[in-house]
Amino acid sequence: MRRRRGLRGVDQPVCGAGAGVSEVLVASGWGERKDEFQRALLSWFWRARRDLPWRGVGDPYATWVSEIMLQQTQVITVIDYFQRWMARFPDVQSLAAADEEEVLEQWSGLGYYRRARFLHRAAKVVVDEHGGAIPSTLEGLRRLPGVGPYTAGAIASIAFGLPAPIVDGNVIRVFARLFAIAGDPRSTANQKIFWELAEALVDRNKPGDFNEALMELGARVCAPRSPACLLCPVREYCAGFASGEPEALPEVARRSAVKPMRALTVVVHRRGTSGRDMLVGPREAGGLLAGMLEFPTVEREGTRWPELDEVASLLGMPIVAEEVGEVTHIFSHRRLQTRMYAAEIDAPVTVAEERWRWVPELELGQAAISALTRKIYERWKTSEPV
DNA sequence: AACCCGGGGTA
DNA sequence: TACCCAGGGTT
Secondary structure (H helix, E strand, C coil): CCCCCCCHHHHCCCECCCCCHHHHHHHCCCCCCHHHHHHHHHHHHHHHCCCCCCCCCCCHHHHHHHHHHCCCCCHHHHHHHHHHHHHHCCCHHHHHHCCHHHHHHHHCCCCCCHHHHHHHHHHHHHHHHCCCCCCCCHHHHHCCCCCCHHHHHHHHHHHHCCCCCCCCHHHHHHHHHHCCECCCCCCHHHHHHHHHHHHHHCCCCCHHHHHHHHHHHHHHCCCCCCCCHHHCCCHHHCHHHHHCCHHHCCCCCCCCCCCCEEEEEEEEEEECCCCCEEEEEECCCCCCCCCCEECCEEEEECCCCCCHHHHHHHHCCCCCCEEEEEEEEECCCCEEEEEEEEEEECCCCCCCCCCCEEEEHHHHCCCCECHHHHHHHHHHHHHCCC
16 A cells, blocks of 8 residues: 555554544544534535525425435536426425336436336335325435435435434545545445544534535535645644645545446337337336336347347347447446447338337437437437438 | 445546 | 446345
């Protein structure tokens, strides 16, 4: 391991496996400074916070929706989705009453579609078993599908004013720097420390604001790279700032650069003369992008594209199609290489498999499709003769 | 407690 | 390409 000058937590970790949070706070000289820290952070937050559409709404449902959308997804991406969602499903009853496909339509493009299904299922639970009232305790929230330790704490503190701790990626980074917490932040021992710190530090009077402030600080000041320490309201408490190398923490493990390849052959069918219909169907349950609508596709692991006649037999009909290009789509854990064909179908046509159906091209943008299918569609469109 | 899962955006 | 993103579920 590379050594870093002056960073206690790295060469001789103050914190790490075995140390409890009280030792951490005492070793950092924090015992009596907690109140000052809270005030400094909160007054910064009240001055500098962003005006986000889910803030200050005073509706636990809105808080819940925003927290689910924000899981592993950046604020800037969520804003528009949140507003459209709240317009279409303004309360838990309307969400519970919706079809899953409508729910996925609203989620289309956000990714991690399992979140939408959990949220939908949980809405039914809230309506059926809680009379439409979102649970107001940590334990009650935790029982809802899709609500883990972070989300339960966020809803409890933000929507219900309970002094619940939260730990997300931002909090991990902020705490790792504030207290010079060395080692893999995901390790069990360090996770325990992060949660205990969050519990110990959360402002009992303004828990929601405090938690949001911690995350806002992580997102806008205590950034992963090039943290803006000179703008930081709590830099005088920060071991990372004192060390001169705040970026050295947290110690993130490098992920493998090798992404498994998957080869897809997709045939974009358009049905013809009266209106323009596109043939789509849901992806198989359980796999990648499960249930999301796609164009007829055959895919497999590796780099060899399935042949066109495999797609033809999948559809149970002969395909006359011309190749129109390739699309590469990269997930964080996988690479998809797509070879694309275009087929014009003269009605009437019978599609053997029931899972395929025609949808008007104009409705495709609103359908429950993934960003991958959206990308394929866009590429297909630009290859069309006008 | 370890492990798996998984979409998208960006520097 | 690497890394990050207001994580959760399963075993």
